[in-house]
Amino acid sequence: MTSPTTGRLLITDAHLLHPEQGELTDTSWIEVADGRITATGTGRAPAAPDGVTVIDATGATVMPGLVDAHVHILVTSLNPIERASWTPGYTTVRALQEAGRMLRRGFTTVRDVGGADHGMARALDEGLMPGPRLVFGGKALSQTGGHGDLRPLSEDRVPCCQHQPDFARVADGPDAVRTAARDEFRKGARHLKMLLSGGVASPHDEVSAVQYTDEEIRAAVAEADNHNRYVTVHAYHPRGINRALRAGARCVEHGNLLDDETIELLLTHDAFLVPTLITYEQLAETGRRHGLGEASYRKIDDVRQAGLGALEKAHKAGVNLVYGSDLLGPMHAHQLDEFTLRAQVQPPADLIRSATTTAARLLRMEGLIGTLATGAHADLLVVDGDPLKDISILTRPQEHLKYVIKAGTPV
Known part of the structure; x- marks a missing residue:
């Protein structure tokens, strides 16, 4: 050269x-x-x-x-006790260093779906640190007791202010959801994520739990539409996924337990599905070693076994499938291994499209990336x-x- x-x-x-x-x-x-x-x-x-x-x-x-449409660059440790002592500056530096490693793996664009903010995106855009183009959604929205409410059970105080860098913020009721959505869009969010079911990393809820009401989802979708943005939802079970799609959500994260109605709704609404298979493999293999709690660890198999079958069903039906990894902490090093898992049911050309052209359509950047x-x-x-x-x-x-x-x- x-x-x-x-x-x-x-x-x-x-x-x-x-x-x-x-x-x-x-x-x-x-x-x-x-x-x-x-x-x-x-x-x-x-x-x-x-x-x-x-x-x-x-x-x-x-x-x-490549495009990874489900990252959390802010979550560079699985240990909540360790993270609780980090200052915003230290947290941000660690996040930007991880972003640099993503770029060196070949990911030139990433969509952060919980935690990254306008300052991180600006630092990368200005070249202050090497990293991919960062399409961020700010903080995800969680109901009280939902996937993003990580307070210990001994904590009775309602979360206040929420100025610290974090994965999510709590908002209950349509009016509070509207306010939170407007605030995230005010800060530059390119999409809004809602947490509609329990999750593996949240110790106090079940994967099949249904979170948020139809009215709350519709309030978020209306605000997103008003801002020329869209809503994506964290959901595993069709009870949550299907309600979200009927209410106008444009994208589903995970979707491991989807059913035939889910497939029909995804196709009817030309919506997108972002499976994240590698995170469950890595959590099962190394979660305890990296500090994942026992309550979370027991939930992994609920979604791990069903994930590949859900992907295969969606692929055969022609659903818009997008590449996502959802790795946390030291597991980020396995970001490319999502290709290996998906290759069991998808040919290489479709896999590459999921991390390029289809991802670009989801991000509304077709023709640009x-x-x-x-x-x-x-x-x-x-x-x-x-x-x-x-x-x-x-x-x-x-x-x-x-x-x-x-x-x-x-x-």
């Missing part, structure tokens, strides 16, 4: 992977200027003017950078091999990932 001197880049002699078609081109080139893709072509590349960075990618594959189209952000990966034939090329970056390029700049 020649030395970078300007915002212009030329990659030559590569095969381009276009997720839309699920195909590789013959030997091709791709040109970048000011962080955007300006041209692509097959055959011999045009001569590079002086000052243009040139990457000779002979035989390699160039593809769009997840594609090699002219005018898109130049978020690119250069990998040895063909991921359409062997998805493990993406899961072993230490062997196959030659370059990560974010907004036209090699990392």
Whole structure:
């Protein structure tokens, strides 16, 4: 590679992977200027003017950078006692360091669904620390006693102010939900997450529990629509999922226990499903070692066994499936292993679309990310091999990932 001197880049002699078609081109080139893709072509590349960075990618594959649509960069430890002593500054620095590691794995865009804020997104956007494009939703909304209410049972005080960096905030009743939604959108949230069922990481509720009422969900959906945003919901059981979809939620996180009606509603509403299989595998394997409580640990099997079957059913039905990992603390290192699990029921081309073009549609960034189209952000990966034939090329970056390029700049 020649030395970078300007915002212009030329990659030559590569095969381009276009997720839309699920195909590789013959030997091709791709040109970048000011962080955007300006041209692509097959055959011999045009001569590079002086000052243009040139990457000779002979035989390699160039593809769009990956999107992980379910991350929590703020949660860098599973131990709540440890996290309780962290200051906001320390918490943020740890979060941004994890974001940098995500970029080096090949994720050039991530959607944070609980915790990240406008300051973190700005720091990454300004290049103060290396990391992916951060699409954040602020704090998730939880009812009292819900998945995001992590107070110990001995605590009687109502959560107040909620200025500390955290995963969620408590809001009860349609009016309080509207106020909380407006506040998160005021702070720049690109979506709003509601917690509609219990979860593995919350020790005091059940996975099958139904949280929030139809009126509260509709209030959140109305506010999101007013702000040109959308609602995504944490839910495992169809009792929660199906109510949310009927009320206008656009996306479902997890969905491990979905039923046939769920599939029908997802298709009817052109909604999105973000399975997160790897987190349950990692929690089952290492949760105790990393500080996960026993009450949480016992719930893992409730969703772990059903997850792959739910994914297969949704895939066969043609549901909009998006890549998500949902890893916490030290488990973030396994972010790419979601590909391995999904590969049991999905072909590589569909897996790659879930982490590129379909993810871009969910984020309402189609044509801007997840594609090699002219005018898109130049978020690119250069990998040895063909991921359409062997998805493990993406899961072993230490062997196959030659370059990560974010907004036209090699990392």
